[in-house]
Structure formats: C-alpha cells, structure tokens
Amino acid sequence: MTRTHPLRRAAITLLMALLSIAALVERADAASSRYDWPLAGNPTVSREFDPPDKPWLPGHRGVDLAVSPGATVLAAGDGVVAFAGEVAGKPVVSIDHPDGIRTTYEPVVASVSAGAPVTREQPIGVLQAAHPECAAAACLHWGARRGERYLDPLSLLRPRRVRLLPL
Numbered sequence: 001m002t003r004t005h006p007l008r009r010a011a012i013t014l015l016m017a018l019l020s021i022a023a024l025v026e027r028a029d030a031a032s033s034r035y036d037w038p039l040a041g042n043p044t045v046s047r048e049f050d051p052p053d054k055p056w057l058p059g060h061r062g063v064d065l066a067v068s069p070g071a072t073v074l075a076a077g078d079g080v081v082a083f084a085g086e087v088a089g090k091p092v093v094s095i096d097h098p099d100g101i102r103t104t105y106e107p108v109v110a111s112v113s114a115g116a117p118v119t120r121e122q123p124i125g126v127l128q129a130a131h132p133e134c135a136a137a138a139c140l141h142w143g144a145r146r147g148e149r150y151l152d153p154l155s156l157l158r159p160r161r162v163r164l165l166p167l
C-alpha cells in the first residue's frame with residue numbers, strides 16, 4: 001500500500017491554492033478591462049472621486065468628466081439599463097453590469113429605456129449642462145458602485161489613462 005508523503009500532500013494543496021488564486025486574479029483583470037470611458041476620446045477629469053467617510057456626509061461619489069453640453073454619452077461596459085429617468089429633477093441613466101457593478105451617468109437625457117441590453121460604447125443619451133461644481137462648460141458625472149459601496153469609476157479603466165484638469 002502506497003501513502004502520499006505528508007509534505008508532498010501539503011505541497012500539492014499549496015499549488016492548488018496558488019492556481020485558484022491566479023485564476024481569480026486573471027478573472028478580475030478580464031472583468032475590469034471590459035470598461036471604457038463613457039465619452040468618445042480620452043476625456044479630462046475635472047473633479048475626482050472623493051467618497052465621504054460616512055454615508056450621510058457630503059462627498060463626491062463619482063468623477064466629473066469635462067465635456068461640451070449635448071455630447072453623446074456612451075455605456076462604459078456591456079450590461080442592462082437599470083434606470084433611465086429623473087431623480088430629484090435630474091436626468092439619470094444607470095446600467096447594471098454582469099460583474100455586479102452598477103454605473104450611473106448624469107445629467108443625461110436617456111435614449112435608452114430601463115430593461116434594454118446595451119453594449120460597451122453604445123450611445124445611451126445626451127449630456128445636459130448643469131452639474132454642481134462643474135469647472136467646464138458641462139460635466140458628465142460618472143459613478144460606479146457595487147451594492148451600497150461606491151467605487152472610483154476610473155479604477156474600472158485598464159490601463160488607467162487619466163488626465164487631470166490643471167487648477
């Protein structure tokens with residue numbers, strides 16, 4: 001009767017663990033590279049992500065991208081339109097992606113309806129001028145969250161190609 005040496009068994013277990021971690025990392029990488037800017041070209045970030053320490057405190061739960069009013073807004077990734085309409089008088093579009101992330105776009109008058117499947121870079125609406133504290137002619141506020149946790153939408157882009165508006 002042959003028995004596997006305990007050390008060898010431990011080595012195999014460790015190898016299996018490493019392989020599964022490698023697979024997970026690869027999957028996470030593939031998921032994040034499925035996103036692109038929600039505007040044509042390489043837009044300028046006019047205000048960065050600045051999440052509040054506590055959910056009820058003010059902060060900036062997304063990034064602002066400087067753009068001209070009337071610009072076409074694109075889906076940052078494949079998904080399904082979760083919402084298209086007004087929130088507190090502001091036109092908003094949000095998209096649920098297969099990796100569990102929801103991206104939001106405002107102020108954007110939707111050209112798509114809730115429930116519609118969208119693909120990355122597909123036009124989803126037209127940008128309006130008004131967004132609070134926008135330093136440009138108009139800003140697209142782009143948000144991302146997983147459940148209740150807000151994420152920096154720029155972290156979805158690989159590689160990070162970020163230009164900041166000079167102060």
Ligand SMILES: [Zn+2]
Nearest residue numbers: 062063064141
């Ligand atoms: Zn904003």
